[in-house]
Every structure is written in structure tokens, then in C-alpha cells.
Amino acid sequence: MAGVRVAGELLRREPGARVTVLGAEPGVAYNRTLLTDLLAGSVGEPDLELVGEVPEQARVWSGTAAVGVDRTRRVVVDSRGGVHGYDVLVLATGAAAQVPGIAGLRGAGGALRRNVAVLQSLADCRRIVELARPGARAVVVGGGLLGLEVARALVARGLGVRVLHGAGVVMNRQLDAGASAVLVDQLAGLGVSVELDCQVVAATADADAAGDGVSGVELADGRRVECDLLVVACGTRPETGLARAAGLPVDVGVLVGEGMVTADPRVYAIGDCAQTDGVVTGLVAEAWEHARIAADAIAGPAPDDAETGPLGDSADRDRGGRASGARVSAPTRLKAEGVELTVMGASNAPDGPGVVTFADRERGLYRRIVLREGRIAGATVLGGEPSDALAVLEHYSSRSPVTREQAALLLRPAEAASGADRAAPVDAPSAPTAVAGLDRGVVVCYCNDVSCGRILDARDAGADTVAAIARRTRATTGCGICRSKVQALLTAGQPVTAPA
Numbered sequence: 427m428a429g430v431r432v433a434g435e436l437l438r439r440e441p442g443a444r445v446t447v448l449g450a451e452p453g454v455a456y457n458r459t460l461l462t463d464l465l466a467g468s469v470g471e472p473d474l475e476l477v478g479e480v481p482e483q484a485r486v487w488s489g490t491a492a493v494g495v496d497r498t499r500r501v502v503v504d505s506r507g508g509v510h511g512y513d514v515l516v517l518a519t520g521a522a523a524q525v526p527g528i529a530g531l532r533g534a535g536g537a538l539r540r541n542v543a544v545l546q547s548l549a550d551c552r553r554i555v556e557l558a559r560p561g562a563r564a565v566v567v568g569g570g571l572l573g574l575e576v577a578r579a580l581v582a583r584g585l586g587v588r589v590l591h592g593a594g595v596v597m598n599r600q601l602d603a604g605a606s607a608v609l610v611d612q613l614a615g616l617g618v619s620v621e622l623d624c625q626v627v628a629a630t631a632d633a634d635a636a637g638d639g640v641s642g643v644e645l646a647d648g649r650r651v652e653c654d655l656l657v658v659a660c661g662t663r664p665e666t667g668l669a670r671a672a673g674l675p676v677d678v679g680v681l682v683g684e685g686m687v688t689a690d691p692r693v694y695a696i697g698d699c700a701q702t703d704g705v706v707t708g709l710v711a712e713a714w715e716h717a718r719i720a721a722d723a724i725a726g727p728a729p730d731d732a733e734t735g736p737l738g739d740s741a742d743r744d745r746g747g748r749a750s751g752a753r754v755s756a757p758t759r760l761k762a763e764g765v766e767l768t769v770m771g772a773s774n775a776p777d778g779p780g781v782v783t784f785a786d787r788e789r790g791l792y793r794r795i796v797l798r799e800g801r802i803a804g805a806t807v808l809g810g811e812p813s814d815a816l817a818v819l820e821h822y823s824s825r826s827p828v829t830r831e832q833a834a835l836l837l838r839p840a841e842a843a844s845g846a847d848r849a850a851p852v853d854a855p856s857a858p859t860a861v862a863g864l865d866r867g868v869v870v871c872y873c874n875d876v877s878c879g880r881i882l883d884a885r886d887a888g889a890d891t892v893a894a895i896a897r898r899t900r901a902t903t904g905c906g907i908c909r910s911k912v913q914a915l916l917t918a919g920q921p922v923t924a925p926a
């Protein structure tokens with residue numbers, strides 16, 4: 427996703443440039459973030475198209491991996507024997523699924539066994555769909571974001587699903603124990619059973635398991651869990667082999683500095699394979715921001731960025747061209763039908779005076795706001811309506827001041843909050859009013875850093891459908907969290923406040 431974006435960004439700046447894209451996967455680039463929706467059957471393969479993203483002027487070699495880089499001669503050798511000279515090389519090799527050293531997952535040749543899968547690519551997704559027969563038993567190893575999305579998707583396909591998770595909290599990078607407990611309840615209600623603190627030590631093959639498959643897994647406590655399909659969702663690791671072999675410094679990811687440049691001034695690294703300021707990302711918002719920063723560094727600011735500023739719409743973006751600027755990190759939404767969960771920023775910071783929570787386990791609600799210096803530094807909004815997260819999101823992204831009392835009101839589910847407001851004395855604190863309004867400065871599409879104002883301008887210039895807004899601004903073309911907000915903006919008639 428970062429590779430085609432940087433190709434487009436470069437050609438926007440230098441229409442005459444010769445840009446070559448080498449992609450190991452067959453076919454054109456696609457929206458990887460929708461793979462779990464594809465697995466669930468809620469979208470089809472055509473919906474994964476990255477509309478307008480693959481530049482026509484670029485020479486795209488699909489199904490062709492870069493297998494070597496000679497930095498002295500400035501050439502890349504590909505898997506078909508082709509040799510491509512370069513003035514500037516951008517590595518956008520992404521990440522690979524991490525497969526832990528559990529005995530028995532791989533067959534004799536080192537490949538995953540017949541009914542063991544990961545989900546990183548379209549090919550992986552097609553493979554899982556083939557293996558996912560209704561009525562079959564699936565085990566998902568790993569209860570992070572991806573594992574839970576996969577589990578919910580498999581239930582939608584009619585499988586019985588058990589998630590085996592090593593930590594005591596699901597989505598432990600994002601959630602605290604309270605949120606985890608509510609989420610596990612909700613998933614159970616949807617047919618996904620989750621076991622916590624559970625170490626898988628081996629995959630087992632029985633004589634009657636068809637072909638080269640596994641028939642279950644063994645746990646550290648000696649129990650055995652039978653399955654017909656085993657999906658491993660244990661995180662990803664940056665794909666750094668090409669960079670390492672080319673002698674570029676690599677830590678977890680390929681090390682880059684300002685402008686996404688590696689130790690070689692002619693070589694850049696962006697997206698999931700890059701490491702900036704000690705951080706590797708894994709979100710498309712970051713990958714696309716890297717692409718723009720690299721394109722700026724290589725070819726200067728894009729000519730038509732005058733309206734939005736050279737670095738997108740975020741008012742307080744670090745102007746130094748660094749990837750890890752002051753912009754808030756993109757929120758994440760669990761793509762699991764029947765569960766409403768949005769997390770943002772430092773959502774699972776430890777409890778303390780700046781942390782405000784609201785929990786109603788019986789109703790499947792858990793909300794948490796982490797305040798730092800009077801602003802929302804992170805939040806969890808679990809349960810309720812999809813719109814419940816919007817108010818919190820707007821404050822988070824605009825960094826507007828929020829008191830503890832206001833945070834407590836923001837956390838109430840919509841219908842409870844309106845009841846509370848009616849009953850509240852006149853001098854009681856109220857949730858800040860900007861949340862319901864249309865502040866032009868608020869970021870709506872985090873993946874592409876598109877503000878409310880830019881969407882309204884596109885609408886007023888004639889873009890009257892979500893697809894037209896997407897073509898004009900790119901909003902909604904990433905993870906899709908913002909689709910309902912963009913839809914609402916299309917019909918919104920209220921006056922719009924100027925950015926603060």
C-alpha cells in the first residue's frame with residue numbers, strides 16, 4: 427500500500443519521472459486492511475481495489491520480487507532476472523506474519539501444514555476461505571486485533587471458533603483488564619470462545635488427519651484442543667531481508683531518519699518495513715504518511731498541496747518532515763460484526779488520576795479516557811452505538827481541552843448521557859459542544875489525514891457521494907472507519923465553525 431502510494435506521490439511531483447514498481451504479489455496492489463472483512467464475507471474482492479491509487483505512468487511489475495540490491499552500481503535485480511537501474515530506491519516491503527516456534531506447524535519442506543494458515547495477503551485469505559468449511563472447528567492462536575477479527579469472520583462462515591491467547595487480556599496492546607472482560611463476554615455471545623493465559627506448545631497430527639494437516643493443538647497444561655483449521659495470528663515482523671542483504675542498517679525494521687532516508691542517501695524505506703525513532707508501525711495511516719514524507723524529501727512538496735499545507739491537514743503536524751511528529755496516532759476499530767470497539771492513542775495507560783472509566787458489564791459497555799495535561803491522550807470506547815466513539819475521537823484528534831467531568835460525560839452512552847443532561851442542574855459540567863458540531867479542522871479520515879473542512883469543500887464543489895469524495899480527497903479509502911462520518915457530512919446542513 428505504501429509502495430504504490432509513493433509511486434503516485436512521486437509522479438504527482440515529477441510527471442516525467444521514470445518510476446518502476448516491483449511487487450512480489452501477483453495482480454495489482456489492493457487494500458490489505460479489508461482482508462478480514464473479505465474473510466467475513468462482508469465485502470467482495472472488487473471492494474479491495476485501491477481506487478486511483480496505482481499510477482498509470484508507473485511501470486508496474488507484479489509477481490516480481492526484488493531479490494538483490496547492488497548499491498554501488500545502483501541496480502535492483504528481480505526474481506525474473508530483470509535488472510533495474512535507479513537514482514533513488516524506495517523500500518516498501520511491508521511486514522510478514524510472525525509464526526512462533528510452536529512444534530508441528532510446518533511440514534517437511536518448511537511450509538505451513540495443509541490446514542495451518544496466517545492472514546497477511548489476499549492469497550492467504552483465499553486459502554483460509556477454501557479451508558473454512560461450515561461446521562468445521564477452528565482454533566485461532568493469538569487474541570490480538572487480527573486474531574479476534576479472524577475469529578469473528580470464521581464464525582460468520584459457520585465455523586465453531588476458539589481463540590487461544592497467551593496473555594491474561596485480549597488485545598493486550600490496546601485494552602486493560604476491564605475492557606478485555608467485557609469484550610470476551612461479547613465475543614462469547616457471538617460464538618467466539620476465548621481462553622486467556624493459555625500457552626500453545628505444539629500442533630498435533632493424528633493418523634486420521636487428512637494428508638499433511640494438523641488435528642489439534644497441545645497446551646502447556648497438558649490439555650488438547652481439536653481443530654480442523656488452525657490460524658496463527660501472532661503479530662507481524664518487518665520484512666527486512668532485502669535491506670539487510672544490501673548492507674543497510676536494520677534493527678527491528680529498516681532504520682530511517684528524517685525524510686525516511688536510510689543510511690544510504692539514495693535509499694528510502696517506508697511503511698511497515700521502516701523503523702523511525704525506535705518505532706515500527708503497522709498502520710496504513712503511518713505507511714501513507716511515510717510515502718508522502720519520502721516523496722517530499724525526494725522530489726519536493728507536491729504542487730497542489732498549497733491549500734492543505736505540505737504535510738496534509740493535521741494542524742499541528744511536525745513540520746520537520748519526520749514520521750513521528752506531533753500528529754495523534756490513528757485510531758483503530760475492531761472489524762468484527764456485532765462488536766463496537768474503537769481504541770485510540772495510549773488507551774491502556776495504567777490507572778491513575780488522569781484516567782476516567784465507565785463500565786456496565788451487563789450491558790456490554792466499557793469506556794476509558796486517559797487524560798494528559800487536560801487533553802485526551804488515549805481512549806477505549808467499547809459497546810453501544812457506532813456514533814458513541816465519534817465525540818471522543820473528535821476531542822482526541824483536535825486535542826481540545828477536556829476536564830475530568832467532561833470526560834465522564836463523553837464516556838456515557840448516547841442515550842444515558844442525554845437523560846443525564848436533562849436531569850443535571852444548570853451549573854453541572856456538560857460535554858464540550860464542539861463534539862456535535864462540524865469543526866473544519868477536525869481530522870475525519872485518519873489514514874489519509876483529511877479534515878472535515880476539506881471534505882465539506884469537496885462536497886460544496888459537487889462531490890455528492892462517498893465515492894466522489896474518495897476520488898477528490900482520498901477520505902474513506904484506507905481502513906474505512908470514517909465512512910459513516912463522511913456519509914453524514916454529505917448531508918449535513920449545519921453552519922461550519924472555522925478552525926480554532
Ligand SMILES: Cc1cc2nc3c(=O)[nH]c(=O)nc-3n(C[C@H](O)[C@H](O)[C@H](O)COP(=O)(O)OP(=O)(O)OC[C@H]3O[C@@H](n4cnc5c(N)ncnc54)[C@H](O)[C@@H]3O)c2cc1C
Binds near residue numbers: 490545668698713756
Ligand atoms: C488482515 C490485515 C488487516 C489490517 N487492518 C488494518 C486496519 O484496520 N487499519 C490499519 O491501519 N492497518 C491495518 N493493517 C495493516 C496495513 O495493511 C499495513 O500497515 C499496510 O498495508 C502497510 O503498507 P506497506 O506498503 O508497508 O506493506 P504491505 O501493504 O504489506 O505491502 C508490502 C508489499 O511488498 C511486497 N514485498 C515484500 N518483499 C518484496 C520484495 N523483495 N520484492 C517485491 N515486493 C516485495 C509484499 O509482497 C507486499 O505486497 C492490516 C493488515 C492486515 C494483514
